[in-house]
Amino acid sequence: IFAYLHTLESLYDGFHLLDANRRFLIWNRGAESLLGHSTPEMLGRDWSCRLLGYRDLEGGEITDDDCPLQHAVDSGRTTMFQMEARRADGHSVRVELQAVPLFDESGTLQGVAEVYRDLARSGGKRPQEFRELKLAATRDALTNVANRGELETQLTAMVGEFARNPREPFSVIFADADHFKRVNDTYGHQVGDRVLIDLAKLFTRETYSGELVGRYGGEEFVILCPGTDLEQAVRRAERLRNTLSETKIGGIDRLKITSSFGVAQVEPGDSVESLLRRADKALYMAKENGRDRTCSLTNVDLLHEGRPKTASDEPTDPLLFTNSFSAVVASEMVVYKLGGFVSDHKAVLSEVTTERVIMRIGRSSWLPSFSWTPPPPPVEIELIMAGLSDSRAKSGSQRLRISTKVRPQGWVRDSRVFQHRAQQLVRELKQYFAAE
CATH class of the missing domain: 3.30.310.80 (Kinase associated domain 1, KA1)
Structure with a gap:
């Protein structure tokens, strides 16, 4: 927990920690500076949206039942919102707030961390050092790329931003190593792990700095591509696929690794779930049609699924x-x-x-x-x-x-x-x- 708190100190402009009864346990110096409330004033108090003056960016009041903290507790995963908080002096500050539920090994909720980033200080943009530190706390243990929780957190933010500004598209690429079970069965799990590590390195090396590579689970990877339409994302996936065919993976000369790719672009009305579902279906189309290929899907394509x-x-x-x-x-x-x-x-x-x-x-x-x-x-x-x-x-x-x-x-x-x-x-x- 102390390593985690140290990461929060370096990564965010402020944070506080609540117990399972939503009482303040920690109120750090960054939160004091950002929101103007002193630590002695806050410790032991009951948390509420009204106390912290939470409002949406249009000034609408956010209730306790519809706040990031409640969404995080209900879903069991980190939730991120851009919103306003009211300082002790009555002035408002625009923040990016992440609510992080904290569970013990038995799955019992022990508390919630709320962490703030001052949007005014960073100009509404994530500086590169912030992004790198943030990913360092949310890496997949084996491959050192983003883990599933981080992928979903970032994708939630991207879908929300697209809803506000639909002129800026983005795309999702799913990649799944072909016949991976056969690799494990033939060469053992140590070689299988090496294959996953090498794939993660290749995808990271071959993608652009603004893109996010993550391991979604098993042998499946996801790449989030901001500012990228479907045609561009398909070309990117094909480049990754062709590069993979020319690269030694797994440390064994006779081992040939290929991957199938599924691509989808965000469309109006999309949720995180609908976008991931479309990319996932495109991936399975690629698998079904022979593997080692790229397929894409749009909502129009899905309308003709019955044919x-x-x-x-x-x-x-x-x-x-x-x-x-x-x-x-x-x-x-x-x-x-x-x-x-x-x-x-x-x-x-x-x-x-x-x-x-x-x-x-x-x-x-x-x-x-x-x-x-x-x-x-x-x-x-x-x-x-x-x-x-x-x-x-x-x-x-x-x-x-x-x-x-x-x-x-x-x-x-x-x-x-x-x-x-x-x-x-x-x-x-x-x-x-x-x-x-």
Whole structure:
């Protein structure tokens, strides 16, 4: 905690620390100077927006239920706003405020830090040294690029700025190392870690100084590109992809690493979630179309998702089965329907988000995969769910479009047997959702 507080002292213009009951525990010298309240005056007092005079940049009052601190506590992650705070002398100061929830190892909230940057002092811009110090406190431990929390914090700020000034575009690039599991299985996790470190170094070296490279999770990286439209971002991703093909990665001569890229540009009405979802879908298009390529998506493209580009029931890859279907489902029933399928098939969930579910069905055995001998060999099923507008849906229900991908787990003797099993599983999944 003391190292963290030292970082805050050097990084921001002021900060204070609250306990779990929102009482002031620390009020540093920077906060004294910025807001005019002395430390003895603040320690032990109950925090409130009214006490600190929080208002939005248009002068509207910010309530305790709709403030950065409450958003941070509700979401469990850092929240950043640009706003006004009232000094002790009655004057207002424009600040960038970050609310950082502090949890213990059990996930219990122990307190919240609120940190300030004086927008007037920095001219509304982040100086380079501020950016470097800020990233130093939010690095991925393995690759030393930005971590997921920092990516989402910065992206939240960029989406907010675009909403205020839509003339300045930006784009998001997703990059995912191809066949990374095979690298780990063949060469071991030490080489796999070296691959991730080398990829992070390459992406950092090949991007511009204003761009932010981060590790989103696993072998997936995200690059935030300010002032960059979709066409420029696609060219940038292609440059990264081509550079990667000519670069030794992982420290092994015979190891060939490629990456797939998905690109999306912010559009009017976008949220952080919708922009990331579009870039992520573009990435999976690149994977689905052969890997080692770049794909991009716009909202216009998504409007035509229902028109299949190829027959999804007859995939060109014999070891990949893809299908999509629609269903009108009561919002609260989605979890129960999925839960029933998971329970009945004794599936193991490996990833669950609001948009994606990945599960494994079956267990490995010494028998060749997809033989007719029970129990059936394992497969991985990925579901990507997107809500669609539908006037036919009753109140409280939503129309979902569910895209499925089924892949075998292990050696496959007969791809036709795999395709038959995959079709059977997806057919059963449709029955759970009463698909159209």
